[in-house]
Amino acid sequence: MTDHMLIRGGTVVHRETTTRSDVLVVDGIISLVGEHLDIPAGTTIVDAEGCWVGPALVDLHTHLREPGGEEAETVASGARAGVLGGYSAVMAMPNTSPAIDSSAVVAQVLALGQASCLDVAVAGAITVGRLGERLAPLAEMAELGVTFFTDDGTGVQNAGLMRRAMEYARGLNVVIADHCEDDALAGDGCMNESSLSSELGLVGRPALAEEVMVARDLALAQHTGCELHLLHLSTVGSAALVAQAKQAGVNVTAEVAPHHLLLTEELCREYDPLYKVHPPLRTANDVEALRMALRSGGIDAVATDHAPHAPETKDRPFAEATPGMLGLQHAFALTREALGGADADPVLLFRVLSRTPAKIARLTQSDQRRGGHSAHGGEIAVGEDANLVVIDPEGRPVVRSEVLASKSRNTPYEGRTLLGAVRHTIVRGEIVVNDGVAQR
Numbered sequence: 001m002t003d004h005m006l007i008r009g010g011t012v013v014h015r016e017t018t019t020r021s022d023v024l025v026v027d028g029i030i031s032l033v034g035e036h037l038d039i040p041a042g043t044t045i046v047d048a049e050g051c052w053v054g055p056a057l058v059d060l061h062t063h064l065r066e067p068g069g070e071e072a073e074t075v076a077s078g079a080r081a082g083v084l085g086g087y088s089a090v091m092a093m094p095n096t097s098p099a100i101d102s103s104a105v106v107a108q109v110l111a112l113g114q115a116s117c118l119d120v121a122v123a124g125a126i127t128v129g130r131l132g133e134r135l136a137p138l139a140e141m142a143e144l145g146v147t148f149f150t151d152d153g154t155g156v157q158n159a160g161l162m163r164r165a166m167e168y169a170r171g172l173n174v175v176i177a178d179h180c181e182d183d184a185l186a187g188d189g190c191m192n193e194s195s196l197s198s199e200l201g202l203v204g205r206p207a208l209a210e211e212v213m214v215a216r217d218l219a220l221a222q223h224t225g226c227e228l229h230l231l232h233l234s235t236v237g238s239a240a241l242v243a244q245a246k247q248a249g250v251n252v253t254a255e256v257a258p259h260h261l262l263l264t265e266e267l268c269r270e271y272d273p274l275y276k277v278h279p280p281l282r283t284a285n286d287v288e289a290l291r292m293a294l295r296s297g298g299i300d301a302v303a304t305d306h307a308p309h310a311p312e313t314k315d316r317p318f319a320e321a322t323p324g325m326l327g328l329q330h331a332f333a334l335t336r337e338a339l340g341g342a343d344a345d346p347v348l349l350f351r352v353l354s355r356t357p358a359k360i361a362r363l364t365q366s367d368q369r370r371g372g373h374s375a376h377g378g379e380i381a382v383g384e385d386a387n388l389v390v391i392d393p394e395g396r397p398v399v400r401s402e403v404l405a406s407k408s409r410n411t412p413y414e415g416r417t418l419l420g421a422v423r424h425t426i427v428r429g430e431i432v433v434n435d436g437v438a439q440r
């Protein structure tokens with residue numbers, strides 16, 4: 001039986017422009033885009049009046065915690081948070097227990113992803129156990145379709161090992177992604193190193209810890225020709241280094257997290273561990289530079305670094321609490337707030353939250369491997385897979401812990417009123433969020 005769905009009355013957000021159009025989806029594929037479409041009887045109508053219709057979002061940086069951290073999140077619960085946030089695909093980070101450092105664990109997480117309500121791409125670890133000592137079997141994981149490798153949670157500290165990883169990755173045509181923090185410089189720091197950290201009596205993690213590794217990785221990428229992706233950049237200096245490297249022709253992309261676009265170190269004043277994250281919240285000056293870099297294309301994408309944590313590890317004194325915060329469910333409105341609120345350009349928002357991350361994750365074409373994922377971040381055009389989101393730009397959802405689909409509650413945005421609400425999320429032509437409610 002053919003399945004027809006009409007997304008009616010919305011403003012379609014294309015790559016460069018927007019148009020007022022209806023979108024007809026037949027059996028999971030966009031089959032008509034235009035005005036006043038003739039539709040067969042029995043067509044499901046999705047109301048998009050007054051809404052933006054764009055490609056569903058793609059997250060490059062999601063901690064789904066499975067296997068090993070199921071008390072904080074599972075692939076199923078993280079996926080539900082994702083679709084409620086308008087996502088159709090996420091990249092699962094490998095700092096699980098065991099780490100995703102072999103084809104066996106890759107296959108396990110891919111299978112969990114296939115059973116979830118969105119497409120899960122898997123990042124493999126660069127080193128065995130993420131210990132930074134010897135290379136993980138990248139080729140074996142690449143055979144299963146893994147194209148993105150990182151030891152996220154920590155950076156690869158040994159420059160010689162990172163050079164070998166990049167040389168190897170180049171041959172395999174895969175991306176090396178790094179969490180840039182030099183352990184020797186970051187030390188036991190738990191917030192940004194500044195006059196404020198001294199005032200609060202907390203040990204600081206200097207901007208330098210990040211920038212030293214960014215500079216090192218850029219030099220290694222230039223030397224090896226490897227495609228490099230820099231995770232969650234947080235400083236004005238990092239943004240400048242990446243802009244310079246791009247001008248020099250280095251094959252690099254970079255992401256920034258919504259919290260680094262919105263929150264500053266000032267929030268650490270109350271010693272509330274909800275504001276502890278690595279890299280740490282920085283200064284207003286850094287926030288402004290990151291926003292500018294995102295607008296200019298110096299930084300390519302927004303990635304959530306969604307990091308669920310159970311209360312046993314998070315509700316502790318600031319210095320001892322585990323770093324990280326939730327991000328998936330409200331990333332669109334938070335990014336919009338950072339990029340000008342009601343004035344933010346939807347074309348830019350869908351570029352940095354969907355189209356560019358899909359390219360970096362190599363999710364723009366469907367692939368029989370990786371659990372057989374569909375194509376994401378594409379044009380709203382005939383023949384494309386229907387991974388779509390309908391967002392009410394006037395919606396004003398309030399972040400409340402009871403609305404969070406995550407198994408964890410560590411959001412720094414409790415009580416915040418956002419501008420823009422995800423109304424419907426469509427994954428492979430299926431309505432997985434209808435009027436703001438997850439369907440499974």
Ligand SMILES: [Zn+2]
Nearest residue numbers: 152153179231
């Ligand atoms: Zn990280």
